Structures are given as C-alpha cells and as structure tokens.
Amino acid sequence: MRKSGVAFTLLLASSLALSASVLAADTGEPNDSFDNAVPLPNSESLTSYLSFSGDEDYYKVTAGQFGLFQLRSPAGLDYDLYLYDENRQFLMSSTTSDTFDYVGRYSPSMTNTYYLKVVGKNGQFDPNAAYSLNRITKIYV
Numbered sequence: 423m424r425k426s427g428v429a430f431t432l433l434l435a436s437s438l439a440l441s442a443s444v445l446a447a448d449t450g451e452p453n454d455s456f457d458n459a460v461p462l463p464n465s466e467s468l469t470s471y472l473s474f475s476g477d478e479d480y481y482k483v484t485a486g487q488f489g490l491f492q493l494r495s496p497a498g499l500d501y502d503l504y505l506y507d508e509n510r511q512f513l514m515s516s517t518t519s520d521t522f523d524y525v526g527r528y529s530p531s532m533t534n535t536y537y538l539k540v541v542g543k544n545g546q547f548d549p550n551a552a553y554s555l556n557r558i559t560k561i562y563v
C-alpha cells in the first residue's frame with residue numbers, strides 16, 4: 423500500500439519591511455509664519471521639533487522689561503534662534519554652533535511682545551529629537 427504523500431506548504435514570509443518609526447507629534451504646527459506663531463506657554467518653556475528640512479517654528483511671547491530667551495538644540499544638531507519685535511522687525515539672532523543659543527533685549531516698557539523663530543542651520547532637523555525653548559526669568563550672578 424502506497425503511503426500518501428505529504429504536502430508541504432511553504433509559507434513565504436513577507437519581506438515587506440514595515441516602517442516602525444512613529445514620528446513624535448510636532449506640536450504647534452503649522453507655525454511656519456508670524457501669523458501662525460504659537461504663544462509660549464505660561465510655563466515659559468516648551469519642547470518641540472523641527473520635523474522636516476526647512477521647518478521653521480514661530481512663537482509669540484509677552485515679556486517685561488527684560489526679554490531673554492534660550493534655545494537648546496537637540497544633541498548633535500545645530501538650531502538657531504531669531505528674535506523679532508511686535509512689529510515683526512528683526513532684532514537679533516543667535517546662530518552659534520553651541521548647544522545653547524540666547525537672544526534678548528531690554529526695553530523700558532513694562533510689557534513687550536516678541537516673536538521668536540527656531541530654524542535648523544542649513545536645513546538641519548530631526549522629527550524625533552526635541553529642542554527646548556525657554557524664557558529666562560531669573561539670572562543668578
């Protein structure tokens with residue numbers, strides 16, 4: 423008596439490589455212009471992302487006589503910080519390659535509105551590595 427053959431079924435594993443990267447939420451988008459500037463929160467500090475080359479993040483903040491702001495770039499990346507007045511006129515920028523960039527201004531007015539822009543030097547970005555933007559309210563000397 424002949425044994426019945428055994429059928430083998432080969433299940434070919436799909437070679438489809440699923441992209442497992444889950445992008446961090448780029449908070450505040452769209453904020454690529456003065457008109458879409460995001461208010462700096464009451465905590466006076468935030469973290470967000472430059473999620474593509476050319477991403478620009480605008481923020482709007484009200485400060486007292488001293489408006490001093492700090493940007494911390496993600497590790498290994500070089501982001502720059504720009505400061506504008508309430509009329510959107512350029513005041514100053516910090517484009518160092520240091521981890522921290524600082525911009526600031528003194529104004530005799532008790533209330534001042536500023537715009538800040540975060541941008542990656544030469545288009546640098548990382549959708550998964552956050553920068554932090556802080557308003558400095560205390561200076562220790």
Ligand SMILES: [Ca+2]
Binds near residue numbers: 478
């Ligand atoms: Ca962004």
Ligand SMILES: [Ca+2]
Binds near residue numbers: 451453
């Ligand atoms: Ca943006």
